[in-house]
Structures are given as structure tokens and as C-alpha cells.
Amino acid sequence: MKKYLIPLALCFVMAWSACNKADKEIAQATLSTTADNQPIGTAKFYSLADGKIKMDLEINYPARADSNVAVHFHEHGDCGNMGENTHGHWNPTNEMHGKWGSAAYHSGDIGNIKLDAKGHGSISVSTDRWSVKEGDVKNIVGRGIIVHGGTDDYTTQPTGNSGPRVGCGVIEAIK
Ligand SMILES: [Cu+2]
Numbered sequence: 751m752k753k754y755l756i757p758l759a760l761c762f763v764m765a766w767s768a769c770n771k772a773d774k775e776i777a778q779a780t781l782s783t784t785a786d787n788q789p790i791g792t793a794k795f796y797s798l799a800d801g802k803i804k805m806d807l808e809i810n811y812p813a814r815a816d817s818n819v820a821v822h823f824h825e826h827g828d829c830g831n832m833g834e835n836t837h838g839h840w841n842p843t844n845e846m847h848g849k850w851g852s853a854a855y856h857s858g859d860i861g862n863i864k865l866d867a868k869g870h871g872s873i874s875v876s877t878d879r880w881s882v883k884e885g886d887v888k889n890i891v892g893r894g895i896i897v898h899g900g901t902d903d904y905t906t907q908p909t910g911n912s913g914p915r916v917g918c919g920v921i922e923a924i925k
Pocket residue numbers: 821822823824839896898912
């Protein structure tokens with residue numbers, strides 16, 4: 751019971767309408783290994799009150815403990831053929847591959863995530879580069895999320911030389 755009290759109190763402070771609009775879950779992806787389809791993580795997408803979309807990405811991948819994985823959104827939502835069917839990086843703004851938040855990068859260049867001794871890692875990203883509107887070039891629904899077994903150098907074009915496609919998932923809308 752106690753854990754509900756603090757958020758509830760915050761809701762009254764922020765006014766009820768703001769609470770209802772904030773942090774609505776609008777899309778999700780389940781990430782699985784390309785080799786044997788074992789779950790290794792989730793991505794959850796929320797619409798924020800300021801119009802941005804937030805992604806909370808969690809990876810639990812013991813086989814890759816104490817290493818980096820690199821994560822990108824790829825063009826197609828088809829994880830077949832060891833993730834190759836997702837094709838290249840989703841790039842709706844026609845920019846170079848790069849580091850998230852730098853001068854130029856693809857809109858799904860999430861980048862490197864450090865996994866701890868148990869293979870756990872997470873990242874949270876908020877951006878106005880994404881939408882879930884049908885027909886919008888920024889629409890992330892139906893895109894693939896690829897987890898690479900190497901480290902993104904943020905420089906090599908157009909992939910960051912990120913290594914093999916060890917994990918994959920597809921972004922699905924939540925209605
Ligand atoms: Cu990639």
C-alpha cells in the first residue's frame with residue numbers, strides 16, 4: 751500500500767489532468783536473441799506531457815555480462831535471418847550515423863549500453879524525433895530494434911561497426 755501513496759500525493763500536487771496525460775505507455779518491444787529466441791530485454795515507450803516520447807530500455811543478458819552492447823532502431827520490423835531482415839539503420843532525417851545527441855545521428859542511434867556483472871543494463875531516452883502517428887516519417891511503430899554484440903564507434907558509416915546482430919525486437923503500438 752505504502753508505495754502507492756507517494757505517486758498519488760504527487761498527482762494531487764501536479765493536478766489530476768497533468769497526471770493523466772503524462773507517461774502513458776504507447777508502444778513496446780520485446781528483445782530476444784537472434785540465435786535461439788531467448789528473451790534478453792524490453793523497450794517501453796511513453797508519451798510525455800511535453801509531447802516527447804520516452805523510451806525505457808532494459809537489457810538482461812547474462813551471456814554478455816561485463817561488456818557493451820550497441821542498440822539501434824533498424825528500418826524493418828522483421829527479425830528473421832538472424833536480424834538481417836531489419837536491414838539498415840532507420841534514418842528518417844537522412845543524417846549520418848553518430849552518437850545520440852551529437853551534431854548528426856540516426857533517430858534510432860541509441861548507442862552503447864554497458865552491462866554489469868549480471869548482464870543487466872538500462873537506458874532512458876526522451877526525444878521529439880519519434881512519434882506513433884500512422885503515415886508520419888517519425889513513426890517508430892513497426893521498426894526493428896537490434897542489439898549488437900560489439901561496441902558502436904559512433905563514426906564508421908553507416909553502422910558504427912557495431913558487430914553481429916545478437917538480439918532483435920519489433921516496436922508494437924499499445925492501443
Ligand atoms: Cu544496428
